Amino acid sequence: MPTDTIDIRYVAKLARIALTDEEIEVFGRQLGDLLAHVNALSKLDTESVPATAQVVESRNVTREDVITPGLDRERVLAQAPQRQGNFFRVPRIIAE
């Protein structure tokens, strides 16, 4: 297993959480500790073991292509942090 230290700033950017310097220090240490514990998994021989993503064995569960009632717009927009007319409004998007 990798032993690198976590690039906590990079991870926080991916996760979109602003961290204070103190949080970076504390979380960095705590996550490092946790990784040391989870590194125990490297003792398991998983070479030929299939991965389990889900324990249910269902397949092909689908729905018919039939319209069902949705939500009332006013009710939804009433809870929007910011609305403008019938739209949700967000601050400017910086193209990435």
Add this chain to the structure above:
Amino acid sequence: MSVPMDARIEKTASEIAADVRARRLSAVEVTEATLAHVEAVDGLIGSYLTVLSDAAREHAARVDERIRNGESLSLAGVPLAVKDNMCLESTRTTCGSKILEHWIAPYTATAVARLLDAGAVPIGKANCDEFAMGSSCENSALGVTRNPYDTSRVPGGSSGGSAAAVAAYEAAIGLGSDTGGSIREPGAFCNLVGFKPTYGRVSRYGLIAFASSLDQIGPLARTVEDAALVYDAMAGYDPMDETSIERAVEPAAGALLDDLKGVRIGIVRDFDTGALGAELDALYRQAYRDLEQLGAELVEVTLPTADYGVPTYYLIAPAECSSNLARFDGVRYGLRVDGEDVQAMYDNTRAAGFGPEVKRRILIGTYALSSGYYDAYYVRAQKARTLIARDFERAFARCDLIACPAASCTAFEFAAKSDPYSMYLMDYYTIPMSLAGLPALSVPCGWSTPEGGAVPMPVGLQLCTPLFGERLLLGAAHAYERATRHASARKPLAQEARA
């Protein structure tokens, strides 16, 4: 505390429902008595984040009307505490988080809807660790919940509010969710039956996801029979949740056992109760002997990968949570903290909206899925998950049911676990079953006074069966409960204070 304890709310759910169906008692009466009791004790216990007085009264009146119209409702008038990570239309649903502090759910979770349809009355939305991440309820950003048996101690978590509510008679049934032990552990800490059904047995639609492949809704109840009643009312396929399983549910409440003749019970060699201290060790050994007394054949089984449960879980659950909680972004609902552009708004909103434990898990999960680490962490954990499930399969070739501790200690004092990993280890005994998707429950098995504690605290025995073994699981737990009657040995302080 001058109001005398009301005998009507000390009844079990099954007794209340029977009384309401027979019209010896009305749902409105039970509801009013419960609301009065909540009013009196919840300032001390803190089970609820929102008390639904009006909705409860309306529901209760409707239940009485349905009874008058000749309907037979299995949970008629039963006061219900709903963990606040489940949606109930038009009520505040917070997940114990600032990010959803003022969010009103526009729809109702399937499990909740089914219980209400069966006649249950929603008393309130119960506190929980933020987004169900925690084992003590201390991670709630919106309130403190205390253990009704010793208010200096935690109720367990994450379904701590639901557990405390039932233990303190603020509800007859608590609805909880269990991802790695979040029903079973607070059940054990609060002298209750805490039951996690097979993954997929109960719809997750409307349960605000923590880790989708592990989350499962289940009841906290004062008796096994009550847990079975709730299970019967809410289990079964839901077209809104395609991971719910399309397989007939065999009603469990009518199939409870009185003895364990012919049942092979596995005792896990790898779970050495000696490490839990002499008192707990003795309690668990006694519990195993009691099972044998009831006619069970005890066999030793082994789960060699048991130690890998916690590390596996703390990769898989955070990975899923990092993605599940991305939607809390300040755009469509919930908290927004502005920023000069949308990216800064995200960063600020999530920094202010999530507490430290949620941030830790989002960060570790993001890391485990990120480029270059996916195979080393996430995929390896998924493979370990396979090995853990295989261990159970092998064990269940030799037994019908496994008995082991539900937690490694009794309810601890607030702020006792400051190191995250020591808190994660609280779920050492419950996580493997979650990873394998197995049905498991905790049932009271005695009392133990923790070091420095003032009073004895409840201890839970965990039972577990293969997938879909709910009937045997509940049946066996009932036989054990009936023979030992540990739960009724002591009363919660909140109740004594009022008596």
Add this chain to the structure above:
Amino acid sequence: MSPAYEAVIGIECHVELKTATKMFCGCPNAFGGEPNTKICPVCLGMPGALPVPNAYAIELIVTTGLALGASIPDFSKFDRKNYFYPDMPKDYQISQYDMPLTVGGAVKYWLEDGTTKECRLTRIHLEEDTGKSTHAGSGDGRIAGSEYSLLDFNRAGVPLMECVSEPELRSPQEAIAYLESLRRTLLALGVSDVKMEEGSLRCDANVSVRLAGSTELGTKTEIKNMNSFRSVERAIASEIERQIEVLTSGGRVVQETRGWDEVNGVTHSMRSKEEAHDYRYFPDPDLVPLEISRIDVDRLRTTLPALPWQRFERYTAAYGLGAKQATQLIDNRSLGTYFDRVVECSGNPQQSSNFVLGDLARLANESGVAVGDSQVLPEHLAELIGLVEGKRINSTTAKALVERMWNGAGSPAAIVDREGLAQTSDPATIEPLVDEVLAAHSAVVADYRAGKTNAMGFLVGQVMKASRGKANPALVNDLVREKLSR
């Protein structure tokens, strides 16, 4: 393009599927509409909501794969592609990462000159669309320089097919021909409306250049923001030119995303590879895997219609039509279907094509009535073609008859019999008419003899007129020429 370089182009298309509802919920899938009126807990990414896939959308992808000769793996699954964007409600997109619904296959296409080619596909997978952002404050609606954005989630969760080609296209013309063939195929299958202007077809192009003959790929750029076939063609051409310029002036092409600027006709850099996204794909735990059974595959295979490239081959190779005619018949569904019926009845594809693309298409255009809905039954048109073939009527009569059939005259053979319109090929009847005309137009005859040979057309026309259109034009021609040369 400098002859020393060749372009290598791959196309990635996103196509909105024509379903009644969205991919993972029962909200309507329809273009436009009042903002935020087609929304529910699922497509808004509300806490606790769960996706359930649309069976029909899955079927449409498999059908498309089969039509394009792709293989349908036994096992497929949905994954989450994680990144934050305001118009994406869950801040992850449900997509397919390593196990798409279809693998391989190819789009066969043809160029204007009729050359047929094919471009292999990497894969086709199913995912969900995002909502729509409107950027305000920048003046031109663009994101750059905007002050805020407005979000409409009506489109969020609409089923989207992603179809990725191998980098096997070699010119902007091939790229367009590929896209047109893909579009025709999807239309024929009824999978999508494929309208670029409504966004139901969107495409990006991966472009690189290399020295002709080289087998190594050059560094590619990804071109975005192209909103018509024309702009795809222009953008690719412009990017090829830019890359060659960079290389010939000693520079290096940077791997990046470039946006097409329609107004200035150039591509410009949008983001470089250094800031590449880390999408953290993982299997969606809310969705169970798909195992498409062989039975379903076989059933869907039997529903496949005749595909555009198959029709193109039939029209050109078997029927001998030109590429342009064939393309016209393929692109106009109503004309094409009608044409096939007429050929079935007449056995004469060239004449069928002439009438259908000529007179009938014109009449349809003028009247606004589709050929298939008109009163001209394919059987009647075939009958008319038979009359022409058997030289019973001439083309002038045929033209007049088509007009009358359009207006409900019914069987042409019956009209011909009833009205004695059959063509006259008897010299004994025509010769006196020729003599009359030549006598009446002696000045024209003199012109002809003086070398103005095109004057003959006028004289032939006059004879035809005198015969009320019934004379066999070839015979009239022969007789006029003969008499003039005396």
